[in-house]
Amino acid sequence: MNWLTDFIRPRIRSIVGEQKEMPDNLWQKCPSCDGMLFHRDLEENLNVCYHCNHHLRITVKQRLKIIFDDSEYTRIELPAVAHDPLKFKDRKKYAERLKEAQSKTGLKEAITLALGTIGGQKAVIAAFNFSFMGGSMGAGVGESLIKAAQTAVKEKAALIVIPASGGARMQEGMLSLLQMPRSIIAVEMVKDEHLPYIVLLTDPTTGGVSASFAMVGDVHIAEPGATIGFAGRRVIEETVREILPANFQTAEYLQEHGMVDMVVSRRELAETLGRLLNIFMQALSAAPENDNTQDNAKGGKALTSKKAGKKDVKSSTKVLAKTAISQIKAVQKAAGDFQDAKKKPTAKKAN
């Protein structure tokens, strides 16, 4: 962003005010700093406020474009599930709410699955659509997470899940609660095969979604300012009548309390994910043949493929890793340079 978009435009806007014939929908207010944001600039800036760095919500489409190499990916078809087996009805029928959400968003469910590469490494992404019934998790979402995991295993790819969800879809009653263990079983499938499972926590990740697959990642990344927590802030305030800190349940707060590995700005997301995947995948391909199969998760032994399958994992990750070796070297070099710059005497040796 240049100084013009940063400063002048909002100023002009505030001076000229409503008299100008600028169409309103081209501008929006930042929910955090109230600064005016021009739509094209905002999009260019990955939906991050260019005044205050507030991360606004982003569509799944934009998200996938940002993360995947060359913005290229293949959509994975969502599995079919029985919708509304409870015939749930509150003030409105759940079946109707579903249809409305589908026509409003043009999506089938609150989740999108895609396959592509990140930093040269194969990855399956399962990304929640918050605009679809608050990203709530029912059988459709749970079954999709299982399919994402199965695809990752089949493709020997990493699994990245990006929750943006208020929690369980209560219109599916007990079935929605059961997606908590089911989504964790999905993760177990990926872990059995020693493939990386990374969670990118985005705004919001709460309730049954935060208390299941979202908290069992190998690495937890969070977007700046994202709300992440189990119980809603209001519920807690009503229960304990305590003053909650301003940053309560934010990404930064969770990192402070040890639940999140890193808070990463959207601009650095693709690079960070690529780096992580390359480190994990290289480790996998370099692991000695016999040791790697020792599984500390006992569930692994029961469901993992036979030895031949394991070899497959390794040989193919080797191929994958080859394409990434140059990048790894670049990363290592960068790290080395950084350490050199800091005049750490051991830096050279460590590399």
Place this chain on the structure above:
Amino acid sequence: MSQLEFEKPILEMESKIAELRHVSNGSTINIADEIGRMQSKAQKLLQTAYSKLTAAQKVQVARHPERPHFLDYVAGLITDFTPLSGDRNFADDQALIGGIGRFEGRSCVIMGQEKGHDTDSRIHHNFGMARPEGYRKAQRLMAMASQFQMPIITLVDTAGAYPGKGAEERGQSEAIAKSIEKCLRTDVPIITVVIGEGGSGGAIAIAVADRVYMLEHSIYSVISPEGCASILWRDGAFAGEAAEALRLTAQDLHGLNLIDGIIAEPLGGAHRHKEETIRDVGVQIAKALKDLTPWSGQDLIKKRREKFLSYGRAL
């Protein structure tokens, strides 16, 4: 006895019978016939009331303060019970209690939420709403069960995990998620009985089991009917409608094939017949344990996964 609205005519009849008994004690008039008649009438009232409980009434019964709670079951079913405390990390959580002991002579791990039975004990047990420490203690006990190859019995009775500042700070979500993961990875039989209220994530955290049973008048739900009503109806007064819509009764869930069985309660509910109920729960656990004992640890894990993966697929 605390009163449930729909039980009022029954309770009135019962107190009349007691009164008559008292009177007949002090006189020579034989009113045994009258008492007998009234007793059978009270019985009939119970039968009618309990044969057609609405979902909202089931919620009331499931939460009845005089229902047998976790510690009652432990006292009735477990010998040599030795409670174990603490998550080895931060604190002990008295809302989720667990330990080792013997069930029908066999060493086992037992755990569950305890709601308490009077004001002091309710506060002591935080009304059965566990904090992360409770779920981390549960994980620790599951690891111990695996280490010594002891089966695990979990009894679920909670309104939900505790929503508090400290609970959030210490990772309530992570504690629940890891507890579910631990259930899935544990290579010994796990048997769960929902004895009262199965409240959302705080319940399922210890209920990913090889066998999941519910008492006849217990409930199991993703959200409380009150919470559901205030969100979807925007009015907590619709809790009755929400209870119906959520399909949270043992009968509903069994009909949807989401639990393995229902343990019948004596007429008039567990709160009238504590010992009988506890005994029947023990019978069901023993049966399940017998079924599961021949399975290898790896088979248990595999089948547990398959079982949970299958939920909802046939609907």
